[in-house]
Amino acid sequence: MQVIVDKLHSHVPVTVLRIHGDLDGSNYQDLIAKAREVCAAGARHLLLDMSNMPYMSSAGLVALHSVAVLARGEEPSSPEHGWAAFHAVSRDSSGKQTRVKLLNPQPRVDRTLQTTGMREFFEVFTDLPTALDSFKAE
Amino acid sequence: MKSSTATLRVAADLKYLAAIRHFFEQTAAALRADKEAMLDLMQALDECACNIIVHGYQDGLGEIRVEVWCEGERLLVRLSDQAPPFDPTQAPTPDTTLPLDMRPMGGMGIHLSRHLTDAMIYRRTGNGGNELTLIKTAIPPQTSEEANHAGDR
Numbered sequence: 001m002q003v004i005v006d007k008l009h010s011h012v013p014v015t016v017l018r019i020h021g022d023l024d025g026s027n028y029q030d031l032i033a034k035a036r037e038v039c040a041a042g043a044r045h046l047l048l049d050m051s052n053m054p055y056m057s058s059a060g061l062v063a064l065h066s067v068a069v070l071a072r073g074e075e076p077s078s079p080e081h082g083w084a085a086f087h088a089v090s091r092d093s094s095g096k097q098t099r100v101k102l103l104n105p106q107p108r109v110d111r112t113l114q115t116t117g118m119r120e121f122f123e124v125f126t127d128l129p130t131a132l133d134s135f136k137a138e
Numbered sequence: 139m140k141s142s143t144a145t146l147r148v149a150a151d152l153k154y155l156a157a158i159r160h161f162f163e164q165t166a167a168a169l170r171a172d173k174e175a176m177l178d179l180m181q182a183l184d185e186c187a188c189n190i191i192v193h194g195y196q197d198g199l200g201e202i203r204v205e206v207w208c209e210g211e212r213l214l215v216r217l218s219d220q221a222p223p224f225d226p227t228q229a230p231t232p233d234t235t236l237p238l239d240m241r242p243m244g245g246m247g248i249h250l251s252r253h254l255t256d257a258m259i260y261r262r263t264g265n266g267g268n269e270l271t272l273i274k275t276a277i278p279p280q281t282s283e284e285a286n287h288a289g290d291r
Contacts, residue, residue: 022159024152024155025152025184026153057185058185058247059247108181112250116246
């Protein structure tokens with residue numbers, strides 16, 4: 001799995017993390033490390049491009065959770081502590097948090113998101129311009 | 139009728155998860171398994187193997203044996219290890235009536251595995267190991283007879 005970083009700009013600067021390959025228990029911490037790196041450099045709006053990620057295990061869910069917390073400028077807690085870390089994450093009126101969004105999750109990945117309830121937390125887009133346009137200044 | 143069994147032995151290391159998935163995918167394809175059902179079982183296998191490595195062996199030394207075969211229309215994969223006893227079939231099911239924020243993230247792998255398989259059977263072996271068999275209807279009826287002989291070719 002590789003993560004390629006693109007810095008784009010719409011209403012606000014958006015950092016796109018393009019994930020290439022399977023996201024599993026062996027490499028989910030690499031995604032967290034990359035998110036930590038870009039957030040330390042000032043990124044606050046992240047778009048995870050899943051177009052080239054055919055598989056994601058439950059370890060990937062931990063990574064998504066952690067990335068959302070990092071985008072808030074905080075350090076993620078242990079996943080055993082539950083989803084409560086999302087409580088204070090900025091959300092829109094639909095209940096989805098607003099700083100990390102998903103682009104093009106593949107069908108099986110989308111199913112994993114739905115089965116675990118994780119999809120309720122993320123806005124999901126199928127095209128890049130619409131995804132970029134959705135990020136607004138807070 | 140039961141096909142022959144394909145077996146893979148790997149060290150209990152997360153770096154071999156991709157190899158386990160690849161082995162399973164190749165074997166299931168040779169058995170002419172339905173792709174979607176095969177991918178369901180592959181994810182359950184991956185989740186359970188990851189749990190054995192992280193929670194069973196706790197990232198210490200150990201080995202995992204993976205066996206794949208089919209019986210009629212059922213595709214089966216068995217994970218064997220020598221980690222301390224753990225029966226994932228007895229793990230509590232996440233309470234989906236709880237508000238999402240209050241659900242624990244831990245246990246999602248087992249939750250997914252249950253969701254993706256028809257059955258999970260656990261057995262503590264005589265030599266102190268764990269044996270977990272994951273089962274999914276995955277072999278189309280018209281090819282099940284042929285698949286059961288696939289290992290003979």
